[in-house]
Amino acid sequence: MKNVMKKVLTPHLVSYAVVILFCLLSLQLQAGPRSAPREPIVFENPQVEDDYLELSEELRCLVCQNQNLIDSNAELADDLRREVARMLKQGKTKEQVKDFMVERYGDFVLYNPPVKPQTWLLWGGPFVLMFWGLFAMLKKIKAGKTENNDDSSALSEQEKEKLQAILKNK
Amino acid sequence: MQAKPHTLMRIIILLKLLNIRDRVQSLMKKQFMTPLIIFGLLVVLLVVGLMKAQYVRDVPSPLIGKPVPQFSLPTVEDQQQVFSSEELKGQVSLVNIWASWCVSCRAEHEILNHAAKIGVKIYGINYKDELSDARRWLQMRGNPYVKSAHDLKGRIGIDWGVYGVPETFVIDKKGMIRYKHTGPVYINDLNNKILPMIKELEAEQ
Numbered sequence: 001m002k003n004v005m006k007k008v009l010t011p012h013l014v015s016y017a018v019v020i021l022f023c024l025l026s027l028q029l030q031a032g033p034r035s036a037p038r039e040p041i042v043f044e045n046p047q048v049e050d051d052y053l054e055l056s057e058e059l060r061c062l063v064c065q066n067q068n069l070i071d072s073n074a075e076l077a078d079d080l081r082r083e084v085a086r087m088l089k090q091g092k093t094k095e096q097v098k099d100f101m102v103e104r105y106g107d108f109v110l111y112n113p114p115v116k117p118q119t120w121l122l123w124g125g126p127f128v129l130m131f132w133g134l135f136a137m138l139k140k141i142k143a144g145k146t147e148n149n150d151d152s153s154a155l156s157e158q159e160k161e162k163l164q165a166i167l168k169n170k
Numbered sequence: 171m172q173a174k175p176h177t178l179m180r181i182i183i184l185l186k187l188l189n190i191r192d193r194v195q196s197l198m199k200k201q202f203m204t205p206l207i208i209f210g211l212l213v214v215l216l217v218v219g220l221m222k223a224q225y226v227r228d229v230p231s232p233l234i235g236k237p238v239p240q241f242s243l244p245t246v247e248d249q250q251q252v253f254s255s256e257e258l259k260g261q262v263s264l265v266n267i268w269a270s271w272c273v274s275c276r277a278e279h280e281i282l283n284h285a286a287k288i289g290v291k292i293y294g295i296n297y298k299d300e301l302s303d304a305r306r307w308l309q310m311r312g313n314p315y316v317k318s319a320h321d322l323k324g325r326i327g328i329d330w331g332v333y334g335v336p337e338t339f340v341i342d343k344k345g346m347i348r349y350k351h352t353g354p355v356y357i358n359d360l361n362n363k364i365l366p367m368i369k370e371l372e373a374e375q
Contacts, residue, residue: 062229062333075298076333079324104331106232 038078041085048088055084055094059101060109068111231331231350238265238345239329243319246296246304253293253319259345262371263291264338264364266315266355267327269299270307272335278354279311285360286314290368294318297327297335340364342371 043049053070059080061072069077069084080101087097101109113119155163233239242254258265266282268275286292294315296304301320308318321327330339333352340349349367351359 076324079328083325083328103232104328105333106230106331108229 041082043085043089045089051088051094052081052085055088055097056081058098058111059084060111062105062109229333229352231347233331233339233347234350236347238339238341238347239326241319241321241326241329243295243321243326246294246301246308246318246320247313249301249320251317253317255345258293258341260343261291262343262368263293263316263341264368265293265295265330265341266339267295267297267330267332267335267337268318269297269335270303271299272297274354275336276311278336278356279314281355281357281360282314283312284357285364290365291316295326295330296320297332298322298324338364340367340371343374 041052043052056069059069061067061069061074061077061080063074063076064072067077069081083100084097087100088094092100098110107113113122115123238255238258240255242252245251245253264285268279282292292314294317296318298321301322304318304320308315319326324332330337336354338351338355339347340351342348348371349364351364355364
């Protein structure tokens with residue numbers, strides 16, 4: 001019996017077990033409000049459902065910040081989805097729902113940042129860089145062309161004489 | 171391994187063919203340095219951004235400078251009693267969003283107790299919590315709150331722009347939100363930011 005235990009409880013296995021135990025413990029510590037699974041959100045009007053889906057993709061979940069409301073499993077995302085659905089069913093427009101969210105969570109809640117002085121660099125920067133690159137490229141090409149046109153690479157008188165001499169000797 | 175003489179020769183010839191010296195020299199020319207420097211700056215910018223993103227998850231609150239969102243909820247201590255946003259007017263106070271399931275709330279609770287002891291008025295909003303859990307929490311760890319609103323569904327939390335408990339707001343005499351602290355309040359935050367701010371706001375008319 002002892003031998004069997006020794007065989008089963010190799011150091012490797014023990015360390016794996018410890019690691020797994022810690023993982024489980026940390027899962028336990030993952031805090032979140034306790035709540036029962038929720039009812040699915042049901043729509044009667046397909047137009048409202050489309051609006052809902054569109055909005056849930058445009059709005060960011062603030063808990064897992066690189067996910068939108070549709071993707072996120074966070075409790076807050078679920079609350080916000082329900083809030084969006086509730087407002088749309090009440091007849092609010094998409095813009096009104098967006099404004100509601102921005103009033104509370106700021107522009108950060110929008111995946112598409114609005115165009116305003118603070119974000120001009122964000123929206124305009126890439127175009128500025130692109131035009132700058134184009135301009136630099138055109139300038140370079142032009143410079144290259146004029147270089148080919150001037151006669152700096154052509155043979156000078158001296159060189160021509162030298163060439164003739166070589167050809168004659170042949 | 172020792173290189174045989176002819177191998178060395180080959181390498182030297184190859185280097186000559188590749189014109190390494192000239193290339194290095196031309197790289198040092200200004201026209202090549204400029205993009206390199208721009209690239210370097212860009213790398214620095216992105217690295218700084220990445221480093222920052224790892225520990226700053228703070229979303230700037232649009233509520234700062236605005237009146238507190240209106241609410242009226244039963245309190246945790248007594249469900250017959252009501253805590254309404256009107257009560258936040260006429261004094262400088264803190265509003266702390268907390269929950270018994272929130273681990274970092276544990277970290278800051280002692281600090282809140284300390285703040286309450288030195289006379290800071292702290293109001294609580296208990297966020298998505300069972301009443302019994304919330305009460306046990308206050309019994310076990312002390313109650314620094316004047317009163318706590320019981321926001322079972324988290325609907326008021328949305329109005330306050332709550333996205334990660336604990337969150338702490340500084341409210342001025344007019345009932346305006348003046349500052350928001352996301353995450354647990356540590357003693358440094360209290361002493362260096364929140365207490366001086368309360369002092370300043372109390373001097374306001």
